[in-house]
Amino acid sequence: MLHLKLLKKSSALSNCKFLVRSTSSVTKPKYDYDLVVLGGGSGGLACAKEAVEYGARVLCLDYVKPTPVGTTWGIGGTCVNVGCIPKKLMHQACLLGEAVHEAVAYGWNVNAQNIKPDWKKLIKSVQNHIKSVNWVTRVDLRDKKVEYVNSMGSFVDAHTIDYKTKQGERRQLTAEHVVVAVGGRPRYPSIPGATQFGITSDDIFSYEKEPGRTLVVGAGYVGLECACFLKGLGYEPTVMVRSIVLRGFDRQMSELVAAMMSERGIRFVDTSIPTAVERMPNGCLLVKHLNTATEQEGSDVYDTVLWAIGRKGLIDDLNLQAAGVATKNDKIVVDHTEATNVPHIYAVGDIIYGRPELTPVAILSGRLLARRLFAGSTQLMDYTDVATTVFTPLEYACVGMSEEMAIESRGAENIEVFHGYYKPTEFFIPQKSVRHCYLKAVAEVTGDQKILGLHYLGPVAGEVIQGFAAALKSGLTVKTLLNTVGIHPTTAEEFTRLSITKRSGRDPTPASCCS
Ligand code: FAD
Ligand code: NDP
Numbered sequence: 001m002l003h004l005k006l007l008k009k010s011s012a013l014s015n016c017k018f019l020v021r022s023t024s025s026v027t028k029p030k031y032d033y034d035l036v037v038l039g040g041g042s043g044g045l046a047c048a049k050e051a052v053e054y055g056a057r058v059l060c061l062d063y064v065k066p067t068p069v070g071t072t073w074g075i076g077g078t079c080v081n082v083g084c085i086p087k088k089l090m091h092q093a094c095l096l097g098e099a100v101h102e103a104v105a106y107g108w109n110v111n112a113q114n115i116k117p118d119w120k121k122l123i124k125s126v127q128n129h130i131k132s133v134n135w136v137t138r139v140d141l142r143d144k145k146v147e148y149v150n151s152m153g154s155f156v157d158a159h160t161i162d163y164k165t166k167q168g169e170r171r172q173l174t175a176e177h178v179v180v181a182v183g184g185r186p187r188y189p190s191i192p193g194a195t196q197f198g199i200t201s202d203d204i205f206s207y208e209k210e211p212g213r214t215l216v217v218g219a220g221y222v223g224l225e226c227a228c229f230l231k232g233l234g235y236e237p238t239v240m241v242r243s244i245v246l247r248g249f250d251r252q253m254s255e256l257v258a259a260m261m262s263e264r265g266i267r268f269v270d271t272s273i274p275t276a277v278e279r280m281p282n283g284c285l286l287v288k289h290l291n292t293a294t295e296q297e298g299s300d301v302y303d304t305v306l307w308a309i310g311r312k313g314l315i316d317d318l319n320l321q322a323a324g325v326a327t328k329n330d331k332i333v334v335d336h337t338e339a340t341n342v343p344h345i346y347a348v349g350d351i352i353y354g355r356p357e358l359t360p361v362a363i364l365s366g367r368l369l370a371r372r373l374f375a376g377s378t379q380l381m382d383y384t385d386v387a388t389t390v391f392t393p394l395e396y397a398c399v400g401m402s403e404e405m406a407i408e409s410r411g412a413e414n415i416e417v418f419h420g421y422y423k424p425t426e427f428f429i430p431q432k433s434v435r436h437c438y439l440k441a442v443a444e445v446t447g448d449q450k451i452l453g454l455h456y457l458g459p460v461a462g463e464v465i466q467g468f469a470a471a472l473k474s475g476l477t478v479k480t481l482l483n484t485v486g487i488h489p490t491t492a493e494e495f496t497r498l499s500i501t502k503r504s505g506r507d508p509t510p511a512s513c514c515s
Contacts, residue, residue: 041077043349043362044181094232212303
């Protein structure tokens with residue numbers, strides 16, 4: 001009996017033929033599944049859910065190894081459980097705390113002197129939200145007919161995956177295509193006491209104990225964001241910086257972020273690395289450290305140590321050598337089609353070598369891959385000009401090139417940088433500091449001045465830059481930008497008012513808000 005499955009015709013597939021897949025209930029398919037996805041995070045789930053839309057038989061394996069202090073979580077991967085989502089909720093908790101103080105200046109009768117967040121209540125609310133997302137995700141997989149197994153998968157050979165059932169039995173299944181989307185986990189430094197006494201971002205969002213005085217080691221996205229929400233919630237974070245803050249970002253903007261954090265009372269320990277962590281008799285943690293510039297050793301006492309020193313790709317449990325998949329450092333090497341060196345094995349998301357570690361990148365690359373595998377699409381993932389935001393209290397968002405990148409690739413004489421400080425209207429009444437509200441556009445110097453990069457430090461930067469990212473991808477020029485009528489009074493409109501170039505040497509500080 002021939003069974004015909006009509007498959008979804010997506011608008012994204014307008015170039016493809018309408019797909020009709022035929023399967024026979026008599027002929028046994030060569031493989032158990034058309035696609036097995038290893039990893040149920042942002043990239044894996046997006047790929048699995050898209051593939052079933054086109055009739056593929058899909059199974060997704062997801063498994064979370066507990067952290068050294070025993071934290072574990074459900075389906076959905078890093079973003080949902082220990083990344084973007086809980087981080088954004090903590091960020092919001094801090095913004096609300098600030099808003100209460102501002103409300104007083106706006107005439108609200110609030111006794112803002114004694115407001116104090118309830119850490120345990122906040123953690124409970126955050127975890128409740130995460131659990132609801134875990135639940136919805138499982139229901140969604142069931143409804144869409146993606147088979148889900150909560151188990152660690154590893155290769156037996158290039159088409160065979162081994163896993164353990166709930167009952168503890170080992171099983172094997174075969175797949176025509178395999179997508180590896182296992183993501184990464186935080187690194188720990190190789191120093192005494194690191195895993196025994198330190199925690200990471202994998203633990204902080206469900207940490208029952210109030211963190212108190214916290215040493216945050218690392219000055220990348222995770223380190224700065226965690227330090228900021230801890231400060232906003234009333235704790236005393238210190239950031240230990242090995243070299244520079246926010247490596248890879250525009251230097252001027254990164255320094256402004258650090259200055260904004262310092263102004264808010266966050267302490268930075270520069271050019272230093274920890275060398276040991278010990279538990280003191282009173283329960284506090286003694287952190288020994290070395291200043292690599294002066295070679296001076298020192299020690300400080302903290303309640304919590306949080307490692308934010310980058311992430312390691314989870315290749316160790318995959319037995320990739322059995323499938324012959326090539327790796328570099330702890331990541332998987334892929335080509336422009338996300339294919340590994342083994343033609344039917346692919347990788348998406350954080351596990352890919354040399355690509356941005358961001359949720360929307362993982363999701364879109366997973367989706368596009370599924371469309372290419374099962375719907376005849378030829379559309380490739382474009383990894384250029386990916387917008388991103390560092391969720392510090394004044395957020396820093398950017399898209400495109402940093403000033404340094406533009407100068408390096410085009411030459412300083414071919415670059416024009418438009419810039420300006422600005423004063424958000426809503427900052428005036430509560431007398432909030434506007435010292436670090438700054439934005440710039442890095443552009444070509446000739447013609448209509450194609451914009452190469454946009455950078456913004458200020459309120460809701462992520463919301464502001466998201467729209468400009470689409471414009472930049474569409475070839476935005478300074479001419480178009482300055483010909484765009486702003487929405488007043490917003491901070492995003494400042495991009496339409498950028499008239500001062502760095503080359504002119506004119507003062508980029510505004511005299512008033514509306515001229
Ligand atoms: P993951 O989401 O990590 O999913 C991989 C899954 O596979 C995990 O569940 C893992 O346990 C599982 N797994 C591993 N090995 C196996 C195996 N052998 N078998 C089965 N399952 C396995 N990105 C943003 O865009 N915006 C943000 O604001 C943001 N904030 C972040 C904040 C923090 C604190 C962190 C740590 C990250 C943040 N990120 C953010 C990055 C984002 O979370 C990741 O880029 C994204 O989750 C990567 O998705 P993925 O599918 O590649 O991997
Ligand atoms: P990063 O690689 O961005 O930063 C790691 C930091 O740790 C750097 O400051 C690095 O210093 C420092 N470091 C590394 N090793 C050591 C060591 N042994 N001792 C002391 N310091 C050390 O990693 P993150 O964990 O912050 O972030 C990982 C990824 O997660 C990001 O690249 C991002 O893609 C994603 N993410 C995205 C977010 C967002 O979109 N808002 C938020 C959080 C994470 P040095 O510069 O000297 O190497």
